[in-house]
Amino acid sequence: MRSCLCFALLLLLPRALAAAEAPRATLAFEGPAYVDMPIWVRVTLPDTPNLRLVQANLRYPLSEIPWGFDGHSFEVRRDGKPLPSLKVQWRSGSTRSPSPAPSGSPAGRLPLHLLYPFDQPGKYLVKYEYEAQPDGPGPPPAIRAESDWIELEVKPFSAQQREAWLSEKLAHPPRDEGLLVGDYLPSLLAHPDDRVLGALTTCFYRPERFVQEMAVYSLDYYPGATVAAVVPKVLHEKGPFRMLSFLPLWRPDWFRPVADRLAEAALPYLDSDGAETVGSALGTLTVLEGHRISFHGPARARADAAIWDHLDHLLTFREPIVLAPLLNFVGVERSARAREAVWKIADRPDARPVRQQALLTAAVLGDPRDLPRLGALLATGDAAVTGLPSQLRITWGDQATPYLIAGLHSPNPDTRLPCACELSLGGHREGFSYLLAIVEGPDGQAAVGVMGFMIDHLGLRNGALQPDAVALLKAKLEPK
Numbered sequence: 001m002r003s004c005l006c007f008a009l010l011l012l013l014p015r016a017l018a019a020a021e022a023p024r025a026t027l028a029f030e031g032p033a034y035v036d037m038p039i040w041v042r043v044t045l046p047d048t049p050n051l052r053l054v055q056a057n058l059r060y061p062l063s064e065i066p067w068g069f070d071g072h073s074f075e076v077r078r079d080g081k082p083l084p085s086l087k088v089q090w091r092s093g094s095t096r097s098p099s100p101a102p103s104g105s106p107a108g109r110l111p112l113h114l115l116y117p118f119d120q121p122g123k124y125l126v127k128y129e130y131e132a133q134p135d136g137p138g139p140p141p142a143i144r145a146e147s148d149w150i151e152l153e154v155k156p157f158s159a160q161q162r163e164a165w166l167s168e169k170l171a172h173p174p175r176d177e178g179l180l181v182g183d184y185l186p187s188l189l190a191h192p193d194d195r196v197l198g199a200l201t202t203c204f205y206r207p208e209r210f211v212q213e214m215a216v217y218s219l220d221y222y223p224g225a226t227v228a229a230v231v232p233k234v235l236h237e238k239g240p241f242r243m244l245s246f247l248p249l250w251r252p253d254w255f256r257p258v259a260d261r262l263a264e265a266a267l268p269y270l271d272s273d274g275a276e277t278v279g280s281a282l283g284t285l286t287v288l289e290g291h292r293i294s295f296h297g298p299a300r301a302r303a304d305a306a307i308w309d310h311l312d313h314l315l316t317f318r319e320p321i322v323l324a325p326l327l328n329f330v331g332v333e334r335s336a337r338a339r340e341a342v343w344k345i346a347d348r349p350d351a352r353p354v355r356q357q358a359l360l361t362a363a364v365l366g367d368p369r370d371l372p373r374l375g376a377l378l379a380t381g382d383a384a385v386t387g388l389p390s391q392l393r394i395t396w397g398d399q400a401t402p403y404l405i406a407g408l409h410s411p412n413p414d415t416r417l418p419c420a421c422e423l424s425l426g427g428h429r430e431g432f433s434y435l436l437a438i439v440e441g442p443d444g445q446a447a448v449g450v451m452g453f454m455i456d457h458l459g460l461r462n463g464a465l466q467p468d469a470v471a472l473l474k475a476k477l478e479p480k
Helices: 002-021 049-056 159-171 177-188 194-203 209-221 224-238 246-250 252-271 275-288 298-309 320-330 336-346 349-365 370-377 388-407 413-425 429-439 444-457 466-477
Strands: 026-029 040-044 072-078 109-111 122-131 143-146 150-155
Touching: 040 122, 049 143, 159 177, 159 194, 177 194, 177 209, 194 209, 194 224, 209 246, 224 252, 246 252, 246 275, 252 275, 252 298, 275 298, 275 320, 320 336, 320 349, 336 349, 349 370, 349 388, 370 388, 388 413, 413 429, 413 444, 429 444, 429 466, 444 466
Parallel strands: none
Antiparallel strands: 026 040, 040 109, 072 122, 122 143, 122 150
């Protein structure tokens, strides 16, 4: 029992020492703090070589997700007990380094009110920690900086005072993108109500992509039923916006009950002249028909009919925001009209950005007339055939073998290797020979990639070395 305890203490000791030795950060709150109002905290990290870059990049927002602080974290206590954090749906976001915040965003401060509710007056204790975010699997990084516990007094604030503040704020939104995402929107979220929700939906139609994304993610501070009731109404009144089709994928539980309303509101915009408007409407309809929502009934039938009725108009666009969801839609119907639409897109020079998707869709549809046409592309070096070898074998099986063998001689190595992998999965010597040449060749990185494929699909054991892979492939090549 004593030895177990000692072992446990040894495990905890490095973490405890790291925390004890962590350089001290300092905190300062911007102005008086009030109930249900923004609480911004300024963070000053120690002036060490490793932390100078972190301080320089500490400009909120650190991602399009309002509560994503990228390794900067806080603890808050009230009456000696931990204060429960706000129940937002956590996700990592797409934090980039340096900070993705626009240049106009204020530096060195974070919105504490987006993590914790300060809805009661009184005294709170706040502590800050910074941890470098891990780049991959492994033990959590040591704390690199922390503050002492400091006191925060939150004062009462009447509804009339907040109403005056909010009215002034809403009447004068900043034009600068940095101030919009770095101060205006996060400050409004200190007390998300219907008027704040109106400001968020207005930002859906801002030209800046970052503002749109942050406004959409800010919806997570509201009950799902509230958001689901508002979005179809906004869509009906103002039209589609770029991130509209993302919403049902993000929170299908919210939007499944209002799928019919969303579809009906999106349908009138299929004949718009703007690619973003048409693509957002079409993308929304195709997402609703996906497995995560799967709406059915009269609304689904009207949506299907409307897309086919507008097909000629939709095919006039070259932008991926229109053509990508259109391919998703036609790819689920194995029909002559679906095949015709797919090849109209695949053969258009101005549709090159979605050509790969169009070719894969043609392979999924599986018309026998298309195998020679698709298979012949494998030997051409066409960059759009990435992924096609796998789909050809899935759809046509051994009938695809001659085309996969021809693909081994493609000028494009990104085509040759997938062809070899698919041939090996079918037990063909040509595939094993190609893989053996890579494993025995001078490109160690390529050999490691092939060995990973062999572990997953050809029975090579985990942890095997290069001679083991060579032996396995040579065994596959031996006459049966």
